[in-house]
Amino acid sequence: MASGTTKDGGIVETIKTIVYALLIAGVFRTLFFQPFWIPSESMKDTLLIGDFLFVNKMAYGYSKYSCPFAMCPFSGRILASDPVRGDVVVFRHPVNGTDFIKRLIGLPGDKIQMKDGILYINGVMAPQVPDGVFEEINEPQGPMRNRPRCENGAVGDGGICTRTRSIETLPEGRKHRVLNIDKDGFGDNTDVFTVPEGHYFFMGDNRDNSQDSRYAQAAGGVGFVPVEYLIGRADRVIFSSAGSRMLYFWTWRSDRFFKAVE
Incomplete structure (x- = not known):
């Protein structure tokens, strides 16, 4: 017994x-952390469709969008540290509530403009240096089965899709890769955007295939993002799969496991 x-x-x-x-x-x-799957190609080739990462929710402190409402019943944000230009950030879309991931380009008070596909911050050019060509197979990608947009025109199924790649240097010296598709895309020449206090300006690294702060919220873009809508910083890819299902092990990208997000 x-x-x-x-x-x-x-x-x-x-x-x-x-x-x-x-x-x-x-x-x-x-x-502390929020899992995030990359669903689209707006951040290629920094982030690929099917990359899985954990978002560091402690990076900028807490808001009602980065912790439970019961624990954070405030409308603003308690900042642990200020977001840094060049960070890759997950945030809540101010209108439709969808989670987005983009690169932080404009800080409060900055003046941002695109001219002939080149970024200018407060009137100073962020120079781009050629870095070869980004290549991938033209095929359905990820669970949403999206096909890539190609700089080399209409590419048949299974063909090689290419985009010109450059390394862009921000004013503080941080470098990251950007891709180009169009010679004179809709977002390649813009008016000057003055970032309001308490807001941030975001752009995708795949510059001609990103609905970001260059586009008004009324037109489906991101517009200026209030600080309280920031969720956290993406620091490292944990896992990556090119297939439509995570269990399809033959589609895993082992070279991207634990890869730092730069």
């Missing part, structure tokens, strides 16, 4: 341990 009681008690303790572990993991995920 005593043996049976001990056995039952051991099962109960095991169940408790599992429940506590799940609760701790849930709290850890909610407070």
Whole structure:
């Protein structure tokens, strides 16, 4: 009888341990990190469709969009540190509530403009240096089965889709890769955007295939993003799959596992 009681008690303790572990993991995920799958090609080739990463929600402090409402019942944001130009950031779209991921380009008070496909920040050019060609197969990508846009025109199924790649240097010296598709795309020449206080300006690295702050919210773009809509910073790709299902192991990109986001 005593043996049976001990056995039952051991099962109960095991169940408790599992429940506590799940609760701790849930709290850890909610407070510190948020998983994010890359669904589109707007950040190529920094981020590819099918990349999986954890967003560092502690990077900029908390807002109602980066922690549970019950724990953060405020409308603003408590900043742990200011966002830095060049960070890759996940944020909530101010209108439709969708989570977006883009590169932070404009800080409050900055003047941003695109001229002939070149970025200008406060009147100073962010120079681009040629960095070869980004190539990929023209085929359906990810669960949404999107096909890439190609600079080399209409490419048949299974053909090689190319885009010109450059390394862009921001005013503070941070460098990142950008892709070009169109010679004179809609977002290649813009008016001057003056970023309001408490807001940020974001752009995708795949410059001709990104609905970002260059486009008004009324037209489906991102527009200026209020600070309280920031969720966190993307620091590292944890896992990556080129297929429509994560379990299709033959589509895994092992060279991207634990790859730093630059």
